[in-house]
Amino acid sequence: MAKTNQSGTAGSAGNNNDIYNIVLLIVDIVVLVAKFWIAIVEEVFKAFTTRPQSNVAGQFVLITGAGHGMGKEMALQYGALGAKVICWDVNEQTNSQTVKEVKQAGGTAFGYVCNVVKREDIVELAAKVRKEHGFISVVVNNAGIMPCHPLLEHTEQETRLMYDINVLAHFWIIQAFLPDMVERNEGSIVALSSCAGLFGLPNLVPYCGTKFAVRGYMAALAEELRLKNPQTNVKLTTIFPYMIDTGLCKNPRFRFPNLFKLIPPQEAAASIIEAQREGLEEAAIPRRFVAIEKIGRLIPRKAMRLVNDFLDTGVDSDKH
Ligand SMILES: NC(=O)c1ccc[n+]([C@@H]2O[C@H](COP(=O)([O-])OP(=O)(O)OC[C@H]3O[C@@H](n4cnc5c(N)ncnc54)[C@H](O)[C@@H]3O)[C@@H](O)[C@H]2O)c1
Numbered sequence: 001m002a003k004t005n006q007s008g009t010a011g012s013a014g015n016n017n018d019i020y021n022i023v024l025l026i027v028d029i030v031v032l033v034a035k036f037w038i039a040i041v042e043e044v045f046k047a048f049t050t051r052p053q054s055n056v057a058g059q060f061v062l063i064t065g066a067g068h069g070m071g072k073e074m075a076l077q078y079g080a081l082g083a084k085v086i087c088w089d090v091n092e093q094t095n096s097q098t099v100k101e102v103k104q105a106g107g108t109a110f111g112y113v114c115n116v117v118k119r120e121d122i123v124e125l126a127a128k129v130r131k132e133h134g135f136i137s138v139v140v141n142n143a144g145i146m147p148c149h150p151l152l153e154h155t156e157q158e159t160r161l162m163y164d165i166n167v168l169a170h171f172w173i174i175q176a177f178l179p180d181m182v183e184r185n186e187g188s189i190v191a192l193s194s195c196a197g198l199f200g201l202p203n204l205v206p207y208c209g210t211k212f213a214v215r216g217y218m219a220a221l222a223e224e225l226r227l228k229n230p231q232t233n234v235k236l237t238t239i240f241p242y243m244i245d246t247g248l249c250k251n252p253r254f255r256f257p258n259l260f261k262l263i264p265p266q267e268a269a270a271s272i273i274e275a276q277r278e279g280l281e282e283a284a285i286p287r288r289f290v291a292i293e294k295i296g297r298l299i300p301r302k303a304m305r306l307v308n309d310f311l312d313t314g315v316d317s318d319k320h
Contacts, residue, residue, distance in 0.1 A: 053277035057082030065143030067094030069246030073269030079107025116169035126176030166210035251316035
C-alpha cells in the first residue's frame with residue numbers, strides 16, 4: 001500500500017515537471033517570436049534611416065596594402081578624418097609615398113614594411129606596433145592579389161601565395177590585434193572580400209575561393225564574439241567591392257558600361273570607411289550587390305545563368 005502511495009507521489013511530481021517544462025517551452029517560443037519580429041522591424045527601420053558614424057579622430061587605424069589602390073586611398077581619407085594611420089605594405093617605396101601624402105595633407109601616419117605572407121613577421125611587427133602606439137582601434141585587412149586565368153593554368157605557387165595573402169594573413173593579424181579589442185570591448189576589424197566572394201566567376205576560381213573564405217571566417221568570427229559576449233562592441237565589417245579602378249583587375253569586360261563600370265578607388269575607400277564607421281556587418285560597393293546576391297540565391301540557377309549570360313560582365317584572362 002505504502003509502495004503504491006510512493007509511486008503515486010513520484011508520478012504526480014513527474015507530471016508537474018512535465019507541465020512546468022511545457023510552460024517554459026511555450027514562454028520561450030512566445031519570447032522568440034516577439035524578439036524575431038522586433039529585430040525585423042528594427043532592421044527594416046535602420047535600412048531607411050541614416051546610421052550614426054563612429055568618430056575615428058585621434059584613433060589608430062592599421063591598413064595592410066596601404067601602398068596602392070584602395071589601401072592608399074583609405075589611408076589618405078582616414079588621415080583626413082584625424083585618425084593616426086599605420087600603413088603596412090610589402091612595397092617600401094609606395095608605402096612611404098602614402099605616409100608622405102597623408103602627412104602632406106596634415107594627417108598623421110606611420111609606415112612599416114611587412115610581407116603579410118610571413119606569419120613570424122606579422123607577429124613581430126604587431127607586437128612592435130602595439131608597443132609603440134598602444135591600442136589599435138581599427139584594423140583593415142586589405143592587402144590582396146588577384147591572378148586571373150582558368151584554374152588549369154594556375155600554378156601551385158601562385159595559388160598558395162593567394163591563400164597566404166588573401167586569407168591566412170587575415171588570421172595572423174586578427175589573432176594579434178583582436179585580444180586587445182575583446183579586453184576593452186571596442187574596436188573594428190574590416191576585411192576585404194569581393195563580389196568574387198558573392199558570385200562564382202570564371203578565370204577567378206582560386207581567387208573566388210579566397211574571397212568566399214573571407215566571407216565565411218568573418219561570419220563565423222562574428223558568432224564566436226557574440227556568443228562569448230552578447231553585448232560585444234567589437235565590430236566586424238566584411239566588404240564586397242565590385243570592380244575598382246586600381247589596376248588589380250587587368251581585363252574587365254562589360255556589355256553595359258553605363259550600368260557596370262569600374263569604380264574609382266577614392267569612391268570605394270570612402271564607401272569602406274563609411275561602412276566601418278557605421279558598424280555594418282556586410283557592405284558591398286555599390287551597396288545593392290549584397291541584396292542582388294540574396295535575391296539571386298532564391299532564383300533557380302538555370303534562370304540566373306541566363307541573366308548572367310545576357311549581362312556578359314566579368315574578367316578576361318590576364319594571360320591572353
Ligand atoms: N580592385 C578591385 O577591382 C577589387 C575588387 C574587389 C576586391 N578587391 C580587394 O581589395 C583589396 C585591395 O585591392 P586593390 O585593388 O586596392 O589592390 P592593389 O593591387 O591596388 O593594392 C594592393 C596593395 O597590397 C600590397 N600587397 C600585395 N601583396 C602584399 C603582401 N604580401 N604583403 C603586404 N602587402 C602586399 C601591394 O603592394 C599593394 O600596395 C584586395 O584584397 C582585393 O582582392 C579589389
